[in-house]
Every structure is written in C-alpha cells, then in structure tokens.
Amino acid sequence: MTGAGSFRHLGRHMDLFGKVNKVLIITLPSIRSQGLLDEIVNLLSQQGIHTTAITGVMREPTADNIQQLAAEISGEDFDAYIGIGGGSVLDATKLLAVLKTNSLDIEDMLGTDRIPNAGIPTVLIPTTSGTGSEVTPNAIVTLPKKELKIGAVSRHLLPGLTIVDPLLTLELPKPMTAATGMDAFTHALESYISNKANRVSDMFALQAIRNIANGIVEAYHHGQSVVAREEMIMGSMYAGMALTAAGTAAVHAMAYPLGGKFNIPHGVANSMLLPHVTEFNIDRITDRLADIAEAMGLGGSRAFGSVSAAESVIGKIMEWTKELGIPQDLTAFGVTEKDIPELAAAASNVRRLMDNNPKEMEIEDIERVYRKLLPSKQ
Ligand SMILES: NC(=O)c1ccc[n+]([C@@H]2O[C@H](COP(=O)([O-])OP(=O)(O)OC[C@H]3O[C@@H](n4cnc5c(N)ncnc54)[C@H](O)[C@@H]3O)[C@@H](O)[C@H]2O)c1
Ligand SMILES: [Fe+2]
Structure with missing residues (x-):
C-alpha cells in the first residue's frame, strides 16, 4: 500500500x-x-x-x-x-x-x-x-x-x-534525510550500472532516479513537504525493487567496512564513495550514465554526447553532497592512511557486490578511491 x-x-x-x-x-x-x-x-x-x-x-x-x-x-x-x-x-x-x-x-x-x-x-x-x-x-x-x-x-x-x-517521514531530521536519501539514490544508480542489470531493474532504477532527483533537495530543506517526501519514499521503494533485481556494486562493498569498523552511517559512507567509484567506472558505463543524466533532468542523453552527460551526473552528485551537508573527508570519522589497506582488503572480499561492478576493481584501485576521501593524500 x-x-x-x-x-x-x-x-x-x-x-x-x-x-x-x-x-x-x-x-x-x-x-x-x-x-x-x-x-x-x-x-x-x-x-x-x-x-x-x-x-x-x-x-x-x-x-x-x-x-x-x-x-x-x-x-x-x-x-x-x-x-x-x-x-x-x-x-x-x-x-x-x-x-x-x-x-x-x-x-x-x-x-x-x-x-x-x-x-x-x-x-x-x-x-x-x-x-x-x-x-x-x-x-x-x-x-x-x-x-x-x-x-x-x-x-x-x-x-x-x-x-x-x-x-x-515528515519529522526525519535533516542529516538522516540527506544520508538515507543518498543511500536510495546509490541503490538506483548501482542497480542501473550493475553487471546484473536487466530490463526489469532498469525500469525501477530510472523511475527511482527521477523521483529522488525531484525530491532530495526539497525534502532536505523543507522536511514538511509531503510532495517532496512522497517523491523520496516512492523513489526509495523503487530503488529497493531495482536492487532486488540487479544488486548493488562496488560503492556498497566499500561502504560496508566503513560502517563495520568506523561506524560511519550507511548512507553517509555510500554518498561519500558514490562520485569517486562512478568516476572510476565511467569509461565502462558512459551510455548508462547518459540515461541517468536524462532521468535526473540534466538535459544530457546518449544522443547529445554521452561523455559530457556522464560527467554531469558526477558533478550533480558532488553538488548534492555539498548542499546536503554530507562530509567528504574520512578523517572526520577517525580513518587514517594506515587503515586503507585493511579497508580495501575487506571491501574486495565482499564478492557478492564487487562481482556486480561493471569494471574490475583491483586492491590498488579500491585503495586509490578510499584515498580520495583523505584530502591530504590527493
Ligand atoms: N535490507 C536492505 O535491503 C538494506 C539496504 C540498504 C541498507 N540497509 C541497512 O539499513 C540500515 C540503515 O537504515 P536507514 O538508513 O534507514 O537508517 P536507520 O534505520 O539506521 O535510521 C537512522 C536514524 O534515523 C532515525 N529515524 C528513522 N526514522 C525516523 C523518523 N521518521 N523520525 C525521526 N527519526 C527517525 C533512527 O532512530 C536512527 O537514529 C543499515 O544497517 C544498512 O546497512 C538495508
Ligand atoms: Fe544501501
């Protein structure tokens, strides 16, 4: 219902x-x-x-x-x-x-x-x-x-x-609106680019992306907006259906050790990782990201140049994380350079999700992505 x-x-x-x-x-x-x-x-x-x-x-x-x-x-x-x-x-x-x-x-x-x-x-x-x-x-x-x-x-x-x-969801505080909303968006995006994506998951993923792109900023600033909250909760449900049919991928695999070892809330971890993992994957999923750009209302599409449309998705995610007050720095949660190899090994072991990623991630690739979130290491 x-x-x-x-x-x-x-x-x-x-x-x-x-x-x-x-x-x-x-x-x-x-x-x-x-x-x-x-x-x-x-x-x-x-x-x-x-x-x-x-x-x-x-x-x-x-x-x-x-x-x-x-x-x-x-x-x-x-x-x-x-x-x-x-x-x-x-x-x-x-x-x-x-x-x-x-x-x-x-x-x-x-x-x-x-x-x-x-x-x-x-x-x-x-x-x-x-x-x-x-x-x-x-x-x-x-x-x-x-x-x-x-x-x-x-x-x-x-x-x-x-x-x-x-x-x-009207009383959901702002930080949780941001983190949980970005988790839902991550489910939709990862399901759409997953190796297991299929026509059923695609339909739910793109609809979820439309709903969430419409609602996320408004729900954050105006939590009492039933319209924005409805976009978000329907988007979240569709994204759940998409992930059931296609599975999430490297973002979720890399978020799990951040939650398990450093208690970083699930949505925050996903949100921090999403633009960087997407950048890593971009050459394998350019056309798919162009579809996502279109669903997000960014004006891009396969017909008008997939590369710039794909880049606009990453740009928009970055813009959201700033506007929604999501940290971009793992050191704020106590993560240091010496933790990176262990985090990367743990993420690489989450085969159920890593195997869905459209581009193979070697341990060094995973480490490189985590390091992007340690600002002094860039
Ligand atoms: N089963 C799945 O398919 C699936 C998918 C993704 C994540 N997860 C898991 O779900 C958990 C995260 O769930 P979540 O992101 O929904 O957050 P959450 O359930 O941990 O809740 C986050 C915070 O929001 C508060 N809260 C929740 N609803 C509220 C409301 N209406 N008003 C005020 N406060 C409210 C909670 O008390 C809590 O402090 C993680 O363990 C994650 O791994 C499960
Ligand atoms: Fe999730």
Whole structure:
C-alpha cells in the first residue's frame, strides 16, 4: 500500500494473515514520541488486535543486539511482527521473524539462501527514504568483532505487507534525510550500472532516479513537504525493487567496512564513495550514465554526447553532497592512511557486490578511491 495517510489502513489489512489476535510492533523511540505508535496501536485495537511494542533495536544493529531481542520476546507467540522504522528496524524485524521459526543463529543465516523456513508474517513500514528494505529480501547486520557489515539474503525475508507512507517521514531530521536519501539514490544508480542489470531493474532504477532527483533537495530543506517526501519514499521503494533485481556494486562493498569498523552511517559512507567509484567506472558505463543524466533532468542523453552527460551526473552528485551537508573527508570519522589497506582488503572480499561492478576493481584501485576521501593524500 502506498500514499499519504495509507498507514491508517493498517488495521483493516491485517486479515491478509488470517485471524490475527496479537502482534509485536518493533519500532523507534522517536516514532513513539511523535504519537504515531499510539495511533497505530489504536488502529489495531479497533480490529480487536492486541499489541506489544519494543524499541530496543540499535542504529545499524549488531547481530548480538537482534539475538538479544529475540531472547527477550521468546516467551511469547505473536501472529505477526510489524516493523515501523528505518532500515535498521526493518532489517531487525525480518531477522526476528525468521529467528522464531529456524533453530539457527543470525551468523548461520548470513549469505545467500541460508534460511530454510519461512518466518512469522511481517508488515514493514519504512520511516526513512531509505534502504528500500520494505521490498528487498536482504537484512544487514554489523559484526563488531569482525569489524564488518554483512547481509542475509533470502526470499523468507520478504514481507507479507508493506505500507509506504510519506507522512511517517515528515519529522526525519535533516542529516538522516540527506544520508538515507543518498543511500536510495546509490541503490538506483548501482542497480542501473550493475553487471546484473536487466530490463526489469532498469525500469525501477530510472523511475527511482527521477523521483529522488525531484525530491532530495526539497525534502532536505523543507522536511514538511509531503510532495517532496512522497517523491523520496516512492523513489526509495523503487530503488529497493531495482536492487532486488540487479544488486548493488562496488560503492556498497566499500561502504560496508566503513560502517563495520568506523561506524560511519550507511548512507553517509555510500554518498561519500558514490562520485569517486562512478568516476572510476565511467569509461565502462558512459551510455548508462547518459540515461541517468536524462532521468535526473540534466538535459544530457546518449544522443547529445554521452561523455559530457556522464560527467554531469558526477558533478550533480558532488553538488548534492555539498548542499546536503554530507562530509567528504574520512578523517572526520577517525580513518587514517594506515587503515586503507585493511579497508580495501575487506571491501574486495565482499564478492557478492564487487562481482556486480561493471569494471574490475583491483586492491590498488579500491585503495586509490578510499584515498580520495583523505584530502591530504590527493
Ligand atoms: N535490507 C536492505 O535491503 C538494506 C539496504 C540498504 C541498507 N540497509 C541497512 O539499513 C540500515 C540503515 O537504515 P536507514 O538508513 O534507514 O537508517 P536507520 O534505520 O539506521 O535510521 C537512522 C536514524 O534515523 C532515525 N529515524 C528513522 N526514522 C525516523 C523518523 N521518521 N523520525 C525521526 N527519526 C527517525 C533512527 O532512530 C536512527 O537514529 C543499515 O544497517 C544498512 O546497512 C538495508
Ligand atoms: Fe544501501
């Protein structure tokens, strides 16, 4: 379900899952304080559905955090889990649902197709625009001991119902609007240039790019604009569909160690890397970038010279990151020159995503891109 106010139809759609008496809501303290949780609890109680709410998912959760939440709720059975939050909460909801029905730890589930049983039915309601997690079969966790972020990919992580409502994002603070919006844009761009891109992913990726290019600056400056927020949340969802069909690539592979080792928020890491990785790839994807330029409304297209159109995409991304206040310097997060080889080795190991990149990245290429974000090393 999509559209402004669509979350108010949640109660009457719960019969999708048969007779539902009791649900677990996994959400954020800020959704509770905005009064949205009370509204949702009331909607459900009007349908005779009892609710329990938990708000203990940490930002970019560790496997231990989710495992601990699973232990806390293990004594009770629920008919469905409803996740209302950013990608962190949605990913946690998906994993909690399958932890309940599989005798596995999260670490056993990481990788592709390693979850044998379907989980408790889930409803996923994003409050960032964002990860697109509400429509992807992925869930990402942080493994602090390994200083890594890593994903589980399984059809059993797809939700039973998704509600995409811009009203839930109106209070999203500016830095999160910027970072999560750039994450969504990165999903769309990387899906369009991925080795696995196809006609289905292309359609969703270009539509996502149009939506996000229309909305991102306006949503940042005027957070209460329902029109801009709607562009962003729809763009984020389409980008999630694109990445499900095509996969992301080197930007995401290089962002994971920055999140795992230095806690750089996922969207910030992607946003910093995106122009530089795109520049590295440019000779392999010039025509594709020209299509993206056209979708972004930059006036370029294959017909009018792909090279300048491709360069205009990189220029626009740089312009956005400045306007949206996204840092361009990894030293601000404690990264130094001596960390670069280890970061590059970790990124190179994320084969699931690196193999989607249109141009092979050797370790030295990865190091060179990271160094572009250490200003003194340029
Ligand atoms: N499953 C996927 O397909 C997928 C794709 C990309 C990223 N991810 C993962 O998702 C996580 C990041 O998710 P995210 O970027 O949505 O951010 P997030 O969920 O970590 O939220 C960022 C911050 O915004 C706050 N917040 C969220 N919604 C709010 C609202 N409406 N009002 C006020 N504050 C709000 C949160 O409390 C948090 O502090 C990472 O772990 C990333 O790796 C998953
Ligand atoms: Fe992402």
